[in-house]
Amino acid sequence: MRTLTIRVRTALAFAVASMVLTTAVLVFVNLASQQSFARTLPVLGRDGGPATRIPSAVPITPERIGASQTTLRVVTEANALQWQWSAVGIVVAGMLAGGVGWFVSRRMLRPIDRITATATRITASNLHERIALVGPDDELRRLSRTVDDLLDRLETAFESQRRFVAQASHELRTPLAVQRAAVQIGLHDDVGGDDVRAVRDELLEQNRRTEHLVESLLVLAEADRGLDGTTQVVHVDDVTAEVVVGAARNAADAGVALTHEARTGPPGLVVDAEPTLLRQLLGNLVGNAVEYNEPGGFVRVTTSSDGIVVENSGPAVPVDEAPRLVEPFRRCPSARSAGRHSGLGLSIVASVVQAHGWSLSVDARAAGGLVVRVGVSPVQPRRDAGRNS
Numbered sequence: 265m266r267t268l269t270i271r272v273r274t275a276l277a278f279a280v281a282s283m284v285l286t287t288a289v290l291v292f293v294n295l296a297s298q299q300s301f302a303r304t305l306p307v308l309g310r311d312g313g314p315a316t317r318i319p320s321a322v323p324i325t326p327e328r329i330g331a332s333q334t335t336l337r338v339v340t341e342a343n344a345l346q347w348q349w350s351a352v353g354i355v356v357a358g359m360l361a362g363g364v365g366w367f368v369s370r371r372m373l374r375p376i377d378r379i380t381a382t383a384t385r386i387t388a389s390n391l392h393e394r395i396a397l398v399g400p401d402d403e404l405r406r407l408s409r410t411v412d413d414l415l416d417r418l419e420t421a422f423e424s425q426r427r428f429v430a431q432a433s434h435e436l437r438t439p440l441a442v443q444r445a446a447v448q449i450g451l452h453d454d455v456g457g458d459d460v461r462a463v464r465d466e467l468l469e470q471n472r473r474t475e476h477l478v479e480s481l482l483v484l485a486e487a488d489r490g491l492d493g494t495t496q497v498v499h500v501d502d503v504t505a506e507v508v509v510g511a512a513r514n515a516a517d518a519g520v521a522l523t524h525e526a527r528t529g530p531p532g533l534v535v536d537a538e539p540t541l542l543r544q545l546l547g548n549l550v551g552n553a554v555e556y557n558e559p560g561g562f563v564r565v566t567t568s569s570d571g572i573v574v575e576n577s578g579p580a581v582p583v584d585e586a587p588r589l590v591e592p593f594r595r596c597p598s599a600r601s602a603g604r605h606s607g608l609g610l611s612i613v614a615s616v617v618q619a620h621g622w623s624l625s626v627d628a629r630a631a632g633g634l635v636v637r638v639g640v641s642p643v644q645p646r647r648d649a650g651r652n653s
Contacts, residue, residue, distance in 0.1 A: 271369045278365025283358035290350040298343065375404040379411060391419040436477065439470040446470075477608070491619055494538050497643065501532040501567050503539070507546040508565055511554055519559035520576075522550070527568040535640045537620055545616040548609040549574040549636055556596070557633070571622070571639040578633035586628040590614040613638075 268276075375397055382395045394415060397408035446466045508524040515522035526532065535542075553563040553576035561577035581589075581596050588594055593607035610626065613636075617624040623639035 271366060271373060274369035275362045275365040278368075279358040279362030282361030283354050286354045286357040290353065294346055294350060297346070375399070375408065379404075379408055383411065386415065388422060391415060391422055436474065439474045439477075443467055443470045491538050491541075495536045495620075496539065497534060498537045498539050498542055499532055499534055500542070500572065500640070501526045501528060503543055504546055504565060504567050504572065507543065507550055511547070511550045514551075515554045515563060518554055518557060519561075520554050520557045521562045522554065522565075523562070524565045525567075527566060533567050533569065533571075533640070534643055535620075536643050537640075541616045541619065545613050545638070546572070548613050549638075552609045553578075553634070553636075561633070569642060571637060573635065573637050575629070575635045576633045577629070577631065580632045581628040581634060583628050586626050586634060589626055589634075590624070610636075 378397065379395050382393065386393055394412045395408045396412065397405050399405055443466075446463050504524055504526075508522060512522055549572075550563065550565060553574050557563065557576055557578045563574070563576045566573040566575075579596070585596060589596060590610045590613070592611045594611075595607050614624055617638060620640070622641065623637075625637045625639075627635045627637075629635055
């Protein structure tokens with residue numbers, strides 16, 4: 265069943281309301297006029313006595329009217345015409361009110377038509393267009409601003425997705441090209457055993473890098489998808505200690521001093537989080553701090569009631585470049601191992617932080633390296649809640 269448009273419904277509402285009000289007014293006027301006329305019309309007495317006034321409750325009959333038949337016909341005809349013209353007036357008033365309602369609704373809904381046309385016209389290729397409605401600051405203009413704000417967020421998301429797809433394609437194509445070149449050049453017809461082993465090692469390294477990149481993309485997609493009620497009470501101090509212990513060997517091999525300091529009183533830093541994503545966040549922060557460091561450097565991990573701080577030495581990072589390192593595949597040009605990582609470490613950290621509603625800041629140290637702060641929302645653990653499994 266087809267629903268009437270707002271414009272038609274507004275016109276009908278105007279018409280019906282006008283007809284109802286006009287009918288009520290005219291019926292009241294006609295009945296009041298008849299009653300007033302009945303009170304002032306002289307009539308003969310019952311026995312031919314002097315003329316009197318008809319009480320309002322007594323009906324007017326020809327026998328009681330002290331006037332000629334002509335006067336009676338005039339009064340009756342006037343009464344009938346009064347009702348007929350009242351009916352015509354009601355219909356005309358309804359039509360005029362319907363027309364006014366149509367005109368007013370058309371003027372009032374014109375911005376809605378513009379908003380609809382613009383929203384229908386906008387696609388992924390012209391997300392830069394905006395409604396930009398002008399006029400008084402009313403409900404329709406506020407609706408227009410809300411839609412424009414939504415389009416701003418969509419444009420930002422689409423641009424980020426385009427950059428991500430382009431960068432991911434480039435990152436995935438690079439190891440594949442290296443593998444193809446290694447096979448074509450390294451495995452020539454008279455290849456020896458040493459060449460085969462070198463090609464094997466190169467293929468394994470590129471395969472490892474591709475696998476790590478794909479895993480990072482999956483984690484990033486999982487973090488962007490949201491938590492969906494998968495959170496639980498997690499003791500951050502315990503998870504941080506486990507991550508630091510797991511990264512101790514790599515830190516020792518790189519000549520980097522890795523330490524963890526818990527500045528929280530009992531029961532420690534406890535948050536409501538998704539355990540796997542939290543462990544991935546800490547692992548990426550510690551792993552990046554160890555990897556992008558220098559021999560003899562340090563990585564200091566601190567947990568406090570405010571959150572987590574990972575500070576590391578390393579190459580100098582431009583102050584304006586540090587906050588942009590959370591973008592996918594963004595690497596610091598001065599990092600010596602920029603080619604070994606996927607460039608998604610801090611991007612995953614940012615997505616995990618956003619999914620949990622926490623805060624993240626990445627700042628450059630004056631002496632080189634970074635300071636990454638993750639502000640969390642501590643919770644009070646339940647008495648029956650155990651430690652992290």
